Amino acid sequence: xxxxxxxxxxxxxxxxxxxxxxxxxxxxxxxxxxxxxxxxxxxxxxxxxxxxxxxxxxxxxxxxxxxxxxxxxxxxxxxxxxxxxxxxxxxxxxxxxxxxxxxxxxxxxxxxxxxxxxxxxxxxxxxxxxxxxxxxxxxxxxxxxxxxxxxxxxxxxxxxxxxxxxxxxxxxxxxxxxxxxxxxxxxxxxxxxxxxxxxxxxxxxxxxxxxxxxxxxxxxxxxxxxxxxxxxxxxxxxxxxxxxxxxxxxxxxxxxxxxxxxxxxxxxxxxxxxxxxxxxxxxxxxxxxxxxxxxxxxxxxxxxxxxxxxxxxxxxxxxxxxxxxxxxxxxxxxxxxxxxxxxxxxxxxxxxxxxxxxxxxxxxxxxxxxxxxxxxxxxxxxxxxxxxxxxxxxxxxxxxxxxxxxxxxxxxxxxxxxxxxxxxxxxxxxxxxxxxxxxxxxxxxxxxxxxxxxxxxxxxxxxxxxxxxxxxxxxxxxxxxxxxxxxxxxxxxxxxxxxxxxxxxxxxxxxxxxxxxxxxxxxxxxxxxxxxxxxxxxxxxxxxxxxxxxxxxxxxxxxxxxxxxxxxxxxxxxxxxxxxxxxxxxxxxxxxxxxxxxxxxxxxxxxxxxxxxxxxxxxxxxxxxxxxxxxxxxxxxxxxxxxxxxxxxxxxxxxxxxxxxxxxxxxxxxxxxxxxxxxxxxxxxxxxxxxxxxxxxxxxxxxxxxxxxxxxx
Numbered sequence: 001x002x003x004x005x006x007x008x009x010x011x012x013x014x015x016x017x018x019x020x021x022x023x024x025x026x027x028x029x030x031x032x033x034x035x036x037x038x039x040x041x042x043x044x045x046x047x048x049x050x051x052x053x054x055x056x057x058x059x060x061x062x063x064x065x066x067x068x069x070x071x072x073x074x075x076x077x078x079x080x081x082x083x084x085x086x087x088x089x090x091x092x093x094x095x096x097x098x099x100x101x102x103x104x105x106x107x108x109x110x111x112x113x114x115x116x117x118x119x120x121x122x123x124x125x126x127x128x129x130x131x132x133x134x135x136x137x138x139x140x141x142x143x144x145x146x147x148x149x150x151x152x153x154x155x156x157x158x159x160x161x162x163x164x165x166x167x168x169x170x171x172x173x174x175x176x177x178x179x180x181x182x183x184x185x186x187x188x189x190x191x192x193x194x195x196x197x198x199x200x201x202x203x204x205x206x207x208x209x210x211x212x213x214x215x216x217x218x219x220x221x222x223x224x225x226x227x228x229x230x231x232x233x234x235x236x237x238x239x240x241x242x243x244x245x246x247x248x249x250x251x252x253x254x255x256x257x258x259x260x261x262x263x264x265x266x267x268x269x270x271x272x273x274x275x276x277x278x279x280x281x282x283x284x285x286x287x288x289x290x291x292x293x294x295x296x297x298x299x300x301x302x303x304x305x306x307x308x309x310x311x312x313x314x315x316x317x318x319x320x321x322x323x324x325x326x327x328x329x330x331x332x333x334x335x336x337x338x339x340x341x342x343x344x345x346x347x348x349x350x351x352x353x354x355x356x357x358x359x360x361x362x363x364x365x366x367x368x369x370x371x372x373x374x375x376x377x378x379x380x381x382x383x384x385x386x387x388x389x390x391x392x393x394x395x396x397x398x399x400x401x402x403x404x405x406x407x408x409x410x411x412x413x414x415x416x417x418x419x420x421x422x423x424x425x426x427x428x429x430x431x432x433x434x435x436x437x438x439x440x441x442x443x444x445x446x447x448x449x450x451x452x453x454x455x456x457x458x459x460x461x462x463x464x465x466x467x468x469x470x471x472x473x474x475x476x477x478x479x480x481x482x483x484x485x486x487x488x489x490x491x492x493x494x495x496x497x498x499x500x501x502x503x504x505x506x507x508x509x510x511x512x513x514x515x516x517x518x519x520x521x522x523x524x525x526x527x528x529x530x531x532x533x534x535x536x537x538x539x540x541x542x543x544x545x546x547x548x549x550x551x552x553x554x555x556x557x558x559x560x561x562x563x564x565x566x567x568x569x570x571x572x573x574x575x576x577x578x579x580x581x582x583x584x585x586x587x588x589x590x591x592x593x594x595x596x597x598x599x600x601x602x603x604x605x606x607x608x609x610x611x612x613x614x615x616x617x618x619x620x621x622x623x624x625x626x627x628x629x630x631x632x633x634x635x636x637x638x639x640x641x642x643x644x645x646x647x648x649x650x651x652x653x654x655x656x657x658x659x660x661x662x663x664x665x666x667x668x669x670x671x672x673x674x675x676x677x678x679x680x681x682x683x684x685x686x687x688x689x690x691x692x693x694x695x696x697x698x699x700x701x702x703x704x705x706x707x708x709x710x711x712x713x
Contacts, residue, residue: 132190532603
């Protein structure tokens with residue numbers, strides 16, 4: 001979104017611009033893959049492999065089974081079989097079919113400009129030899145990997161020093177395979193093997209082979225994609241690109257959902273985004289008028305950008321000191337002299353040091369990926385915020401709207417890529433209501449509660465939260481008047497929800513300045529307490545779950561995550577344990593953060609297995625001082641998980657029973673081949689369909705091919 005649209009905009013123009021912005025980026029990304037010789041992982045390339053893999057594999061397997069019959073139909077004797085027969089028999093045909101398809105697609109679509117490249121001619125002999133070469137390399141690896149000593153030798157040669165490139169790994173592999181005694185296939189044999197797979201591709205209509213004479217003497221064969229495949233590539237890119245429209249908040253009021261209209265959008269290019277992502281859209285419009293009315297009311301609420309929060313975030317991000325925005329981790333240094341390092345001759349102390357380095361390197365890569373994802377999300381939010389800020393110069397208005405959709409469960413979400421009112425803290429902090437309202441005494445009370453909640457003062461009574469806001473008015477107003485000062489950033493940056501708290505500070509300060517004329521704009525949130533278990537507890541009249549999720553009167557709020565932590569802590573304190581894990585966990589501290597993910601996901605079908613995953617995640621994030629290696633943390637998490645699972649069951653009794661019953665019923669229905677669906681009291685049909693995707697696992701032993709899958713030699 002670097003090239004912002006300028007001029008006067010209507011909603012139709014707005015939709016068209018952002019649709020083609022997204023489509024253009026998608027098409028360019030696909031083109032980059034093709035230009036780099038990576039067409040096989042592009043959208044059309046991957047789809048072609050999926051389409052032709054099984055047919056090519058079947059044809060080659062049949063030809064092998066038939067024993068390469070002669071033209072007369074008689075089977076050749078073993079001594080007369082062609083050299084490619086035995087090579088193909090002794091390789092994994094599925095893997096070879098995949099490698100040959102990957103190779104041909106990368107070659108024929110490389111540096112493409114759509115038709116020009118797709119129709120470009122490539123030499124038959126060169127392609128056949130290339131396919132044979134990569135199949136030979138895979139066959140070598142398959143043979144070598146069956147020998148544990150050879151595998152060990154290979155990895156020792158390849159990874160004993162610092163990370164090496166493709167060429168270095170090729171050389172290491174060639175040396176290993178020559179020591180192993182591999183008999184080189186040679187150019188002719190490779191070409192004949194590749195020709196078998198080309199034959200299968202031609203038979204299935206993926207490629208066509210053209211033969212012609214040059215100067216009346218030399219016969220030349222070339223390979224190209226068929227016209228049908230070329231046409232299919234175009235249609236695939238056009239179809240898939242339609243799903244990459246950049247969805248933005250709307251600058252005109254969304255259209256109403258009705259029996260005649262299934263979308264809030266103005267243009268057909270975006271109207272595919274239905275209000276309901278299920279096959280029951282029409283049923284729900286006709287039979288759930290209350291739900292449809294709720295959607296129409298929600299999308300009619302105008303919002304605007306909280307410019308104060310936007311400019312503070314923009315300034316701090318530019319200076320790389322924005323709170324809760326993670327910085328990239330520092331890569332650990334290799335603790336040895338790279339020139340003399342030998343992994344096979346390390347002392348016990350050096351082995352420990354090397355293992356610690358390897359663990360730190362793995363954690364570095366994982367953390368870097370996590371930081372990249374979060375910073376990309378922040379960048380997307382700021383880009384959309386900038387566009388919404390700029391719109392007042394385009395059309396002279398500051399307000400915008402959200403269109404909404406229902407997922408298959410009936411949950412309501414905005415149709416937007418970022419700056420989402422249901423999004424992260426930064427998104428919510430930069431959005432406020434366009435229509436401002438006077439608060440009155442009751443509204444001021446809840447605004448104060450909201451501010452305390454955002455700061456983290458949410459475990460005391462409501463009156464105490466209001467008192468906290470009033471008692472800290474000077475601090476709050478200081479933040480509002482000096483939001484980018486280091487002292488102020490240190491204050492609001494440590495809040496549980498810093499950017500929403502910053503918006504509250506601006507609001508609280510303005511309320512004191514404007515007095516009785518003050519009109520409030522920010523949304524005041526009233527959060528639930530583990531909503532899934534709240535619903536179970538309410539439906540089942542469960543007094544234990546109701547008390548734990550604040551459905552019953554109480555002077556102080558309950559904390560179900562803390563209650564589970566207390567039950568778990570009691571188990572660890574009173575149990576007999578010879579492993580030492582109970583002592584170590586108690587020394588770390590059993591807190592609500594440890595139990596929150598496991599409890600929160602329980603109503604949504606979590607299992608002991610997923611509970612273990614969340615416990616491992618917590619251990620990796622918080623317990624590296626106690627258990628220094630990933631393996632030790634896995635063992636510690638696995639030891640604790642059954643105890644944590646039982647502790648959840650003691651607090652969430654009825655909820656666990658209801659979930660188990662629902663899962664049993666769903667299994668019975670699924671065993672009959674049917675889907676689970678029901679109609680809510682509001683008339684909304686909910687249909688559960690989690691299809692098992694048919695997958696074909698392929699184990700590639702040797703994958704350091706270059707971008708274009710060219711020959712190794």
